[in-house]
Amino acid sequence: MxxxxxxxxxxxxxxxxxxxxxxxxxxxxxxxxxxxxxxxxxxxxxxxxxxxxxxxxxxxxxxxxxxxxxxxxxxxxxxxxxxxxxxxxxxxxxxxxxxxxxxxxxxxxxxxxxxxxxxxxxxxxxxxxxxxxxxxxxxxxxxxxxxxxxxxxxxxxxxxxxxxxxxxxxxxxxxxxxxxxxxxxxxxxxxxxxxxxxxxxxxxxxxxxxxxxxxxKHEPVAELRTELEKIVKNTALRGGKIIIPAFSLQRTQELVYDLHILEKEKRIPKMPIFVDSPLATNVTDLYRKHKECFDEESYQDFLSEGEAVLFFEGLHYTRSVEESKAIKDVVGPAIIISASGMCEGGRIRHHLRNEASDPKNTILIIGYQAEYTLGRRIVERRPVIKIFDELIKLRADVKVLNGYSxxxxxxxxxxxxxxxxxxxxxxxxxxxxxxxxxxxxxxxxxxxxxxxxxxxxxxxxxxxxxxxxx
Ligand SMILES: [Zn+2]
Missing domain, CATH: 3.60.15.10 (Ribonuclease Z/Hydroxyacylglutathione hydrolase-like)
Structure with missing residues (x-):
C-alpha cells in the first residue's frame, strides 16, 4: 500500500x-x-x-x-x-x-x-x-x-x-x-x-x-463545570452578561449541557440563555436524532429528562435577525453563546460591539483563537478592539477555559x-x-x-x- x-x-x-x-x-x-x-x-x-x-x-x-x-x-x-x-x-x-x-x-x-x-x-x-x-x-x-x-x-x-x-x-x-x-x-x-x-x-x-x-496540556475535564460555575456566578452577581464565542458544532452543545446541569443543581441562578447562531440551531436539532452517539450518562439524562437537556426552559435558540437584535435589550444577567468561534464573522461581533465595553460583563473564550483574529485580540486583553470599523474599549472581564477544546x-x-x-x-x-x-x-x-x-x-x-x- x-x-x-x-x-x-x-x-x-x-x-x-x-x-x-x-x-x-x-x-x-x-x-x-x-x-x-x-x-x-x-x-x-x-x-x-x-x-x-x-x-x-x-x-x-x-x-x-x-x-x-x-x-x-x-x-x-x-x-x-x-x-x-x-x-x-x-x-x-x-x-x-x-x-x-x-x-x-x-x-x-x-x-x-x-x-x-x-x-x-x-x-x-x-x-x-x-x-x-x-x-x-x-x-x-x-x-x-x-x-x-x-x-x-x-x-x-x-x-x-x-x-x-x-x-x-x-x-x-x-x-x-x-x-x-x-x-x-x-x-x-x-x-x-x-x-x-x-x-x-x-x-x-x-x-x-x-x-x-x-x-x-489542557486543564482536566473534571474541573470544567466548576470553573464555568464560578464565572457565571461572579458575572451574575455584578448584574453582567456572559458572552461566549463558540463553534456551532459540539462546543455549543457541550456548554448548553453543562449550563443545564448547573442550573438544575441550583449552582447558578436562573437567567436567560441565548444560542444565537442559525448554524448552531440547525445542528442542535441533529442531537435529538442521533442519540446513538451519546455516552451512557448523557443517554440516561436524555431518557429521564427528555430533550430538556439541550432544550430547557429559559434557553432560546434564535434564527431570525430580529430575534438576534432583540437580545441586546435584555436587562440583567444573561448568557449569550454565538458564532463564529474566533469572532471573525457571524452574530458574535454584534454582541461584542454591544457588550465589550461594560465592566460588569464577561467574555468567556473556550476555543483556540488564531493569530490576527478578533478573538485573539480579546484573549490578549487589548485595551481597544476594532469591530465593524468601530473602536470599542475592552472593559469586560476576559476569561479563558481551554479545557473545552x-x-x-x-x-x-x-x-x-x-x-x-x-x-x-x-x-x-x-x-x-x-x-x-x-x-x-x-x-x-x-x-x-x-x-x-x-x-x-x-x-x-x-x-x-x-x-x-x-
Ligand atoms: Zn475536527
Missing amino acids: KIHFSGAAQEVTGSKHLLEINGKFILLDCGLFQGHRQEAYQKNKTFPFDPKAIDAVVLSHGHLDHCGNLPTLVKKGYHGKIFCTEATADIVPIMLADSAHIQEQDEKFMGKHFQELKVPNEPLYTVKDAEAVTAHLSGRAYRTPFEILPGILVEFYDAGHILGSASVYITFQENGKTRTFLFSGDIGRAQKNILRNPEPPKNVEIVVIESTYGNR GHADADELDAFLENIEGIKNVFVVHGESSQSFAFAKRLREKRERKWTIEIPEPGDSLDPDEILFF
Whole structure:
C-alpha cells in the first residue's frame, strides 16, 4: 500500500490522505484549506490527483477542514460513494450549505468593495454544488464493518470529537496477508459530556494520527463545570452578561449541557440563555436524532429528562435577525453563546460591539483563537478592539477555559496509541510543525515500542513497508 499525503501534513487544515491499495484509490477526508484567503483559494481549487480516478471516499467527521471541499471533488468528476457515520451524513449537507452560502455572500461583498485588489471573488462552490454532494453520502453505523471495494473493509470507531466523528479502521488483503490501517481523524478528549470517549481498535499495524495539540496540556475535564460555575456566578452577581464565542458544532452543545446541569443543581441562578447562531440551531436539532452517539450518562439524562437537556426552559435558540437584535435589550444577567468561534464573522461581533465595553460583563473564550483574529485580540486583553470599523474599549472581564477544546492534548493522544497493540508504523499529521515534531519526538523517546514514526510533508507518497526503524 501507499499513502499519499495531500493535505493536513505539517498543517491543520485541508485534511486529505489518499490510500493506494491493490491498484485502487481511497480518499480519506476531503477538507478545505483555511487561512490566508488567496493562498487557500488556490490550494482548494485543484487537487494533486484526478477526482475521476478515486474509487471511494471515506470521511472521519463533518468539520469543514475534513469535508469542506467535497463539492469541488464532485464538481470535478468524482462519481462514487462518500462513506461516513450516520450522524456525519446528516451534518455534512448543513455544513456545506453554510460554507457555500458564506462564499456566495463573500462574492457579493468582495465584488462590491475589492475589485481592484484582484482577489479571487468567485465562490469556490455554490449552494447548488454543495447540494450535489448529498446524493453521494452513505451513512453507516459505528462498529459495523462494511465493504467499500472488493476485499477492502471499513469500520468506524468512536473518536469523541464532535457528533458523528470517527476513527477509520481499514482491513485489506495484500500479498496473501491481512493488513490493518487506522486513520485517527480528529481525536476528542476522554470524559467530556455528551459523546462517548475515543476508543481505537485493539490491534492495528499502520496508524495515521492527528497532532493538533501534540505539545500541549489542557486543564482536566473534571474541573470544567466548576470553573464555568464560578464565572457565571461572579458575572451574575455584578448584574453582567456572559458572552461566549463558540463553534456551532459540539462546543455549543457541550456548554448548553453543562449550563443545564448547573442550573438544575441550583449552582447558578436562573437567567436567560441565548444560542444565537442559525448554524448552531440547525445542528442542535441533529442531537435529538442521533442519540446513538451519546455516552451512557448523557443517554440516561436524555431518557429521564427528555430533550430538556439541550432544550430547557429559559434557553432560546434564535434564527431570525430580529430575534438576534432583540437580545441586546435584555436587562440583567444573561448568557449569550454565538458564532463564529474566533469572532471573525457571524452574530458574535454584534454582541461584542454591544457588550465589550461594560465592566460588569464577561467574555468567556473556550476555543483556540488564531493569530490576527478578533478573538485573539480579546484573549490578549487589548485595551481597544476594532469591530465593524468601530473602536470599542475592552472593559469586560476576559476569561479563558481551554479545557473545552475539541482536541485531545499530548497525554491523551499518547494514551490513544498506548491502547493499540501491534503498531509498526505511525504517521503524524494534522498539526502545525511545532506540534507534530514535538509529538513525534515524544513517541520516539519510548524506544521499546519499535515503531517507525514519520512526519510526512505535503505531497509525500510513502509505503509503510519501506520505512526503516532507526
Ligand atoms: Zn475536527
